Amino acid sequence: MMMSNQPVKHLSRYFSTLLLLIAVCSTSANAQTADNEEILMMYQADQASRLSPDTDWTLLAKQDSLRRIRAYELIDSGLLTTGNDYHHAAMIFQHGLDSVDYGKAVDLMRKALELDSTINKWLLAAAIDRELMSKEQPQIFGTQYRREGDRMVRYKIDTTQISPEERAAHGVRSLAEQLVVEREFNLIPISSYHRTAESLEQTMSFIEQEREKGDTSRFNVGENGLRHFADQLMQKGDNEGAARVQQLQKALYPTAVNEEDCHCPENKYAPSKANQVFTFSNGQKIVACGFVLNHGAFLELSEFVLAECDSDHIIDFWDAMRSCRLSFSRDTLLIEDLYTLPLGDNLQETVITWAREYISYDHGVLKRDKAINRNLKLYDQSTIQAVLKAYESTDNILNDAKMGLLDRLFVAAISNSEEAKVAFMQFRGRFPELDGAYLHQYRILQEMLTAWDGVDRP
Template structure:
């Protein structure tokens, strides 16, 4: 009996190790994110696509088709763009399950899902991830009401959310002009790069958002439009302006690999890993390159 018992355990462990990420969910989650980085968003069309993805993800969820941490993670991405509290609750449950199964996944998504669910229920958020814009704010982005007593800054940091003080600074930054809007108006990557450099030199008096994350997002917007050479210039510039940020080197490595510059790309990933030894993405890519 003992031999059979242990054999069954071994079979379960081996079988779970072969669980594959649901390709349909992965495709839908990738589309959800890429369509929001296109720059020119047709919200009517996007809302239709969101509804289709939501219905399909809900069916997969109810049918027990979610097996891996990435399945729950991808489902959460889709559920969070639903329009009611049923969808927002499912997003919370999915992200919670995902990070319980794999803590290396981006925990920020869980905090954002919790806050968005509370906001939809017209209750104060607790992490501080949600910002709103309406007539009362004169069109400017303002942090949605927050109950600061529920969790600590330590917990916010664990879930990769800014501290309360950092959120005040983020509110100022979010109301700055976007690099992408300048790029669209001028249709010139050279002028846009010059703007980024000038605005970065201004510090807190800048008019445009030239934070590390904003430049990174701009680079990915260009990547999403298949403007790879322009994306390369922007992401390379980001490593020069923010050389100690592991994410800049990670993103730079990604665009280099997309352009077939494997040697340079791996070098960038190694730089990222040196700055952040917990960068699992960099570890995996470097490991694959050595196989």
């Protein structure tokens, strides 16, 4: 293990994990009211599976079915106890197949609001509308659209049942706004033109020409259309192309809120100058301000804050010992806590995502979901035994190589090896001279192991 960047690496692990542990301890102390981690992870999987432009809908239908089966089991076992639990389950049934599933989503959302009146009501409105639509009855809020011929149209609506005030209270767009959405649904995405274009330059020239046409253009060259096109390029690995489209979007829409006219409030943690603004479909904008480690297709920051544009308060602060990657797609801001562990080929150290936080607005209300990444490719039994053998045969001279071995012991421990866990916990006893950056590394890994084995484990 190289020592040149150890203090930053180790402290980054320490503080990131400390925050996770605080959350874990809080959950443990309130076990009777804690959100169910399994239904949360199912909800996150449900949402993440719909972010990809290349979604396999046949496979997704099977995954949705399995999630509904497990959700029923959790409900019947009495393992869902909080408003958030029922909200997460409601979303899973909202992606069901028939009126029975949608009716279940309605019931679950009503239970969620009964337990926690602060939960956003949009999903209740959407579930009610979808249940009505499945029965060929008019919707009442106006959340549902469906294809008729070659067009997407707002499904028929009885506008007399819900007042404008009720619609707004449920986070639903006004009737006029719904018609704007219907128009945008039927515009041709720029990606369709780009598939046959000879180059990105040709596509960008086409975008400028279409914008001059205004409302007569058949292509979605508005601010949101260009942002979605940039997202698609990112997801396909064309980071340079995505950055160029983002610059064009800012040039064509200078009145849109961007880094130049959106700032973080003055605070004691980080600069107030914007690094990037993330714009959500409901008009809400979150700005990131801090110290840039990398600003390619994905923004990497350290010592930064997030805030809403024009707000006097920050959403949260990530300190100087943390390295995070921020990305935005389909109305969700993803923050990934990055760490280096020996999980590459031949146990080479590689940057992995230790935890993920998803920030969204759920039609007006800020929502944050965080979880440890439990999809790491861990060690098999032969690798665990090789690590243990190397540890047993090594000498007692503390150096970089021993700290590299400590990293491998940690990974072996989270790979479900009790023997590796014991060896890991006894490491300081074997190397009593452990101090400085080495001690930081050990303490951080201890806390990460505790978090991995903690109450958030599904």
